[in-house]
Amino acid sequence: MYIVNRELEGNSKGYWALLGGLGALILLGLFAAYNMEHHGHVITGMNNQIVWGLPHVFAVFLIVAASGALNVASVAGVFGKKAYKPLAPLSALLAIALLIGGLAVLMLDLGRADRAIITAWKVNPKSVFSWNVVLYSGFLGFAAAYLWTMMDKTVKPLYPYAAYGAFVWRLILTTGTGLIFGFLVARQAYGTGLLALMFIIYSLLYGTAVYVLVLMTAYLGGQRPLGADVMRRLKNMLLIFIAASFYATLVYHLTNLYYAKEWEFERFILLDGGLYTVLFWVGQVIIGYAIPFVLMALPGTRDNRNMIALSSVLIVLGALAQMYVTIIGGQAFPLELFPGFTEKSSFFDGEIHAYTPSHWEWMLGIGGMAISFAMVAFAVKILRILPESLADEVADPHAKK
Amino acid sequence: MNQFEQYRRRFIGGALAAAGAALVPGVMLIEVAHSRAPEEGVSSKHRWGLLIDTTKCATGCNECVTACNTENGLSGKTGLQDSQWIRKVELTNNKTGATHSLPMMCQHCEHPPCVDVCPTGASFKRADGIVLVDRHICIGCRYCMMACPYKARSLVHEDLNDTQLAHMPRGKGCVESCTLCMHKVDRGDGTTACAEACPEKAIVFGDLNDPGCEIAQRLATYASKEVRADLGLNTGVRYTGI
Numbered sequence A: 001m002y003i004v005n006r007e008l009e010g011n012s013k014g015y016w017a018l019l020g021g022l023g024a025l026i027l028l029g030l031f032a033a034y035n036m037e038h039h040g041h042v043i044t045g046m047n048n049q050i051v052w053g054l055p056h057v058f059a060v061f062l063i064v065a066a067s068g069a070l071n072v073a074s075v076a077g078v079f080g081k082k083a084y085k086p087l088a089p090l091s092a093l094l095a096i097a098l099l100i101g102g103l104a105v106l107m108l109d110l111g112r113a114d115r116a117i118i119t120a121w122k123v124n125p126k127s128v129f130s131w132n133v134v135l136y137s138g139f140l141g142f143a144a145a146y147l148w149t150m151m152d153k154t155v156k157p158l159y160p161y162a163a164y165g166a167f168v169w170r171l172i173l174t175t176g177t178g179l180i181f182g183f184l185v186a187r188q189a190y191g192t193g194l195l196a197l198m199f200i201i202y203s204l205l206y207g208t209a210v211y212v213l214v215l216m217t218a219y220l221g222g223q224r225p226l227g228a229d230v231m232r233r234l235k236n237m238l239l240i241f242i243a244a245s246f247y248a249t250l251v252y253h254l255t256n257l258y259y260a261k262e263w264e265f266e267r268f269i270l271l272d273g274g275l276y277t278v279l280f281w282v283g284q285v286i287i288g289y290a291i292p293f294v295l296m297a298l299p300g301t302r303d304n305r306n307m308i309a310l311s312s313v314l315i316v317l318g319a320l321a322q323m324y325v326t327i328i329g330g331q332a333f334p335l336e337l338f339p340g341f342t343e344k345s346s347f348f349d350g351e352i353h354a355y356t357p358s359h360w361e362w363m364l365g366i367g368g369m370a371i372s373f374a375m376v377a378f379a380v381k382i383l384r385i386l387p388e389s390l391a392d393e394v395a396d397p398h399a400k401k
Numbered sequence B: 001m002n003q004f005e006q007y008r009r010r011f012i013g014g015a016l017a018a019a020g021a022a023l024v025p026g027v028m029l030i031e032v033a034h035s036r037a038p039e040e041g042v043s044s045k046h047r048w049g050l051l052i053d054t055t056k057c058a059t060g061c062n063e064c065v066t067a068c069n070t071e072n073g074l075s076g077k078t079g080l081q082d083s084q085w086i087r088k089v090e091l092t093n094n095k096t097g098a099t100h101s102l103p104m105m106c107q108h109c110e111h112p113p114c115v116d117v118c119p120t121g122a123s124f125k126r127a128d129g130i131v132l133v134d135r136h137i138c139i140g141c142r143y144c145m146m147a148c149p150y151k152a153r154s155l156v157h158e159d160l161n162d163t164q165l166a167h168m169p170r171g172k173g174c175v176e177s178c179t180l181c182m183h184k185v186d187r188g189d190g191t192t193a194c195a196e197a198c199p200e201k202a203i204v205f206g207d208l209n210d211p212g213c214e215i216a217q218r219l220a221t222y223a224s225k226e227v228r229a230d231l232g233l234n235t236g237v238r239y240t241g242i
Helices: A013-039 A054-069 A071-077 A082-108 A128-151 A153-182 A194-221 A228-258 A260-272 A275-297 A305-332 A359-382 A392-400 B003-033 B063-072 B113-117 B143-147 B182-186 B193-197 B214-221
Strands: A341-345 B048-053 B086-093 B099-105 B123-125 B131-133 B203-207 B237-240
Touching (some): A054 A128, A054 A305, A082 A194, A153 A194, A194 A305, A194 A359, A228 A305, B063 B086, B113 B123
Antiparallel strands (some): B048 B203
16 A cells, blocks of 8 residues: 555644644743843843753753654665655654754743844854854754655655755754753863763654654544554664663763762762752653653553553653753752862852742743644644554555565 | 836835835944954953962952942842852862962953853953953853853843943843953053952952063962863963962
8 A cells, every 4th residue: 555645634623722722832932032031031040050941951852852853754764664754754844843943942042032143144163052053954954855855756866865964964963962061161060072972862762752742643633543563663762762861871970970070960960969869860760761661661561552652751751851950950060160179159159059940931941842843733734744544554564565 | 018017127126225225224233333353452462360369368358349340330239140250259178177268250261161162252352361242242142151160150130220331331131251351451550440459469460471560470480270270271360379
């Protein structure tokens, strides 16, 4: 049987409720951005110690997940696994949507969001942020070209170029995202190129989990058949990516534990950092890795697609916990200016920095997520992104050709 | 040419004229806003810096901080979101219990991490070594605050309500830090507000490149220290006695 892609009908009450709900969240996000712009960052919980807060947790998650979401398409386009080919258009679309959502949050959080465009012509070749302006726009270009070559048969000869280009670009992109932190020389939590590799590995897990959730929602809502074979493949990918993410996390902390100068920081994250310790162990490790791994590996639950969906939700929650620990935990631990001395000052030297996100930050972050999902919901209704059926008899024989 | 074509051409012409009229003021403003290039007027012959003698700096004394706030129009408030360009750091040796007090501010590095990471070039270093933020092109991304090893920078979190001084423009949503009193340096005062205010003369301002200068002579005579020397940033602010 041939795979036929068709627009989602999208006339159900559920569809309009989804779009309406997302629209409302976007408006709330924009309202928050307006207020942050009008009053200044004084209305947020961010301060001169925790300079990047909850909006960055959401933004970096979305940007990292964006490059990972493209993975499903790369498995088809670069690694030649035909079974993934029908899944590829949604993969490229989701990558674009997630990146735009993340970038929106990042831009709207700027102290002077009105000046964001300056980054387009004032380029600092040494700044990772400056590289990212090129990397983000390049990624959007490659992913869009990739989507185009998948959907328009007349440009089929360009398909492999777009596929390889997007794949290589996404690796460079996530390297750039990791190095935002990796190239921060002075802070105990950062200053290691390992962060670039960690972010690439995390991106595979986060992007695939979001992909699974979007795919299942679309097929459930659109009342289209989604076979066990597709779900099994995606589940197996998630299992491998959980293991890889856990391994990357392990190497990062073991490296730090080997260096005496990092012990205090590791003690903070792993043992007595309060919220950060809880978010690391309970959020990132147990909710983000352990439970979904067990659910998707145990014979009793592994073939149950509700469990795969639940696992994907847990992975996303774990991802947000990881970003919170990496970004905010890394800043909460004080900079060490004078090793061997206890430091005290009116600028909070030597103490764990306080941070409580305000509702404005939640609104902006969630608004960014809503932008991404609204874009997907809209695009699958107007473009031929989703195969009419991904039932086993359609999707599976396709793989064996 | 038929009538429609004529109409079409007139319409396009009109639209172009309107777009031009809308753009001209903007282009003109760019000309007006074009500020002095960082190299103009200052020279790399100088390398301005500070030498701080921590043996003279008294615990509890805050004169340098107060003077800086007054000189630059800062509120002096010390909440989590308030700007602090200079702060007194009290140190206690973990083994011996010995205490030291010293002022900490932008260290005016030769290789400043804040300048490296800035996406727009708003963070920049003048030819004479003073590290500044160009408030016209700072987008408030705070990457420099993440990168600074000395926590020397602050974001302006709220409206300044006309508290700015003519010689020290600031801006809500922009990052700021110690300017080494560049307005004083540029008019030839030969000192900074903090150095002037210190009752113990613990802060010496001068030209690190001028062997005849007190600061250069002291640095040549006594052992001094850069904070986080391991980072290899070659700071313009040096400390003795610690």
